[in-house]
Amino acid sequence: MSERNGYQTETELVRAFQTGCPTANRQLYRQLNHQMLGLAWQILRHTQDMEDAVQNAWYRIWSKRFQFAGRSRFSSWVYRITFNESLQLKRRRRSDVHLADELPADCLVQFHRLDLCDPAILFERHRKYELARAAIERLPTKQRVVVKLVICDEVPIKKTAACYRISTAAVKGRLNKARWALKKNVATPRSW
Helix, strand or coil, X not given: CCCCCCCCCHHHHHHHHHCCCHHHHHHHHHHHHHXXXXXXXXXXXXXXXXXXXXXXXXXXXXXXXXXXXXXXCHHHHHHHHHHHHHHHHHHHHHHCCCHHHHCCCCCCCCHHHCCCCCHHHHHHHHHHHHHHHHHHHHCCHXXXXXXXXHHHCCXXXXXXXXXXXXXXXXXXXXXXXXXXXXXXXXXXCCCC
């Protein structure tokens, strides 16, 4: 950490941060943010997840700032928290069922949002969208509702489970059954 803006040492800057000084908070965040993002990217390989992990890490750093005892460098402590938050997020994401990953990327794109391009491509994309929509409509009610909430409306699995007073495992099970039904009814290897 090179810039200290009025602080003689890193220790003074960290002490000011621990007292809740907003200037020290901004300064430390500016100095460490790039490395935190890089570390999170190496673990997660997804921009939104990387940003979420860094935001969660900085929140944890701020809320636990009094626990930093100074036995190591502050940056090492920050990187350890960022590493742990990134791994935790990766585990959570891995446990989520990503139905959208199982279908072609353009399958669920709505027709009116497509860029104007070759009419044959537009027709094919629209056909795939209609096939996927129709297949979702043919799912049993319990599976269809969960798919629409979690995949289409991007409602988190925990909120979906709470809404229907079922466990998160039940939601994931319904998504998994829906995924297999959709793969069976929609996906044909030659056309996608």
